[in-house]
Amino acid sequence: MSRKRRLHWYVLGIFIIVFIVVVISQVGFSLSQLVETGILAMTPLALAAVGECLNEQAGTVNVGIEGIFLITAVSGVYWAEVFNSGLYGLLLGSLTGGLIGLVLGLTCIYGKADQVIAGMGLNIMGLGLNPFLLLAIWALPGIHIFSRDLMIQPAQLGTESGHFDISPVTIAAIIVAVLAYLLLNRTLLGTRIRAAGENPIALDVAGVSVARVRLLMCIVGGVLAGLGGAFMPLGWFGGVTKDISAGRGFIALAAVVFAGLDPLLALAAAFIFGFSEGLAFTVVVAPGVKEIVPFYFVQMIPYVVTLLILTAAIGGKRFPRALGKPYVRE
């Protein structure tokens, strides 16, 4: 599918969103709440998806985003409590993510590990490590609620009559997506990243270390996923639980595939997926609806939307030729 046809899907997606927004405002739901929740849900998806775009452009796949989310959510809250600052929590959560990205990168690049299996191992590790850490750190099984003071305070936009909250991390995510786009398309490093994924032999011949470029992107991908993971408790939920990411790591992967590794399109995809989650949250609490539609079906919305969009829009996209293959010099 050409970029133009993919654009049609985005136009259609945005049209559907506008339609839903109009319907919802007619029925009398809180519109600002819907959009606020939507962009909150978008933030971790966008951060992780943009990081993964860079990672995959350089030729390594990380399917372990879910695992990074699960671990850095705990790590972010832990460090936030140690330093008594939500900001430090975000920073050290990202650092944890970067460290995980580094280890996974070393395993895949120098150990020539099967990237999908290694990433899945990371997911399984996260599923176990998250409850282990919850119990080891706070002696509580499954959940930890931290002090409200550690929450990252949102910025308020708009007039006093109808203000609109937006988290600084959300703004950061949008900036990061733009920067990633510029990095890939306007800089020398970007050319090298794309070469590492497309034609690693040429990059090697040009005297640039394929392994180093890939490893760097693994770390960047890990840092961004880690920021997303730490954001979930510190900027959104106000607590960390056993199943905190609930498949979001895989929804971020879906956004990456849907975007064909373009960071800006990944941001747009993250918005669509996040919006569907915001919709689920809004509908759950809406009077009149929760009596008719069981809560359980509303909970399925983000996953169904992800499946549907992926089904409708996939195909014909070009991925880097050396994606997923370890580079071996001949």
Place this chain on the structure above:
Amino acid sequence: MSLRLVGSLGRSALESGIAIVLGLTVGALLMLAFGYNPIRAYVALFAGAFGTSSGILESLAFATPLMATAITFAVGVRASLFNIGAEGQMYLGAIGATIIGGTVFLPPGVHLVAATACGMIFGALWALPAAILKIWRGVHEVVSTIMLNWIAFWFATFLVRTYLGDPERAERAIPAMATARYQVIGETLTTVIVAVLLFCIITTIVLWRTGIGFELRLVGDNPDAAKYAGVSISRAILVSFLVGGLAAGLAGASQVLGRPPSWTLYATLGNILNLGFDGIGVALIGRNHPIGGVAASIFYGGLLNGGRYMEYNVGVSSELVMAINGIIVIALAIPEILTIVRRRRQR
């Protein structure tokens, strides 16, 4: 030939062994980092799992569903698929078994077979969307199966909370009737392990002794050769997903029809949660072979069983076992782990 087979078997076992040691070592380091005593923890774990005859029976009960979910992943890998949908297919399998086992009256014997079959069919049906999306639209199975897992989670929870709920106890589904229960061997181990082992043997025969099994493995080993030989890749994918779905459905059914004392599904799905994901690691330790998976299941079932003693005696979360499993999987992803270890030793 047989000598080479033994050699490769030995190499596989050795590689799995190295990965297991690595996993347990990292687990020990984690415990040290958080102030637990790893030696006491592991002693509690292994003594609890394999130290007594009742412990061994219980470990086998834990191993039973894993033998089946390991097949789901292994059959996927054999056709070069990354089917991680065992989790959701297993939920639906448990639902299918509950529907027949808990709400329909049938004569003994027939009831058991019908409930098991219904669970397996439900599992296969839940695998179907992922297979169709893969064949029809090329949707990658990692994403589609995870989405289906979550949809299955909410769907199964909905059913247990509503139509299939136990009228006397809100937190669980209707238990399987006496006519739909496998016989208890000892502790929570039942004859369902025989059904699962039978399924493992049948899968092995299908994979290595039939035409469709050969085609499936050919697609996995060498898709170009398969295409050249006129093998239908779509059919191989479909068969792989369906066999995997049957296996996962059996795993879910086994926990309803063959696991005392509850004989049912909890509304949180807590008594079957993560059995599908555990199967991924088990399949890899068993080198994606159904019989290797049986051996790996007994090992990992022991970890799951012993993990409870570790939590009770030393206070370490039993879910550390899952983190160890993850590390084992990462280690097994490295193809030359044996060579790397050997080189280190020579140095």
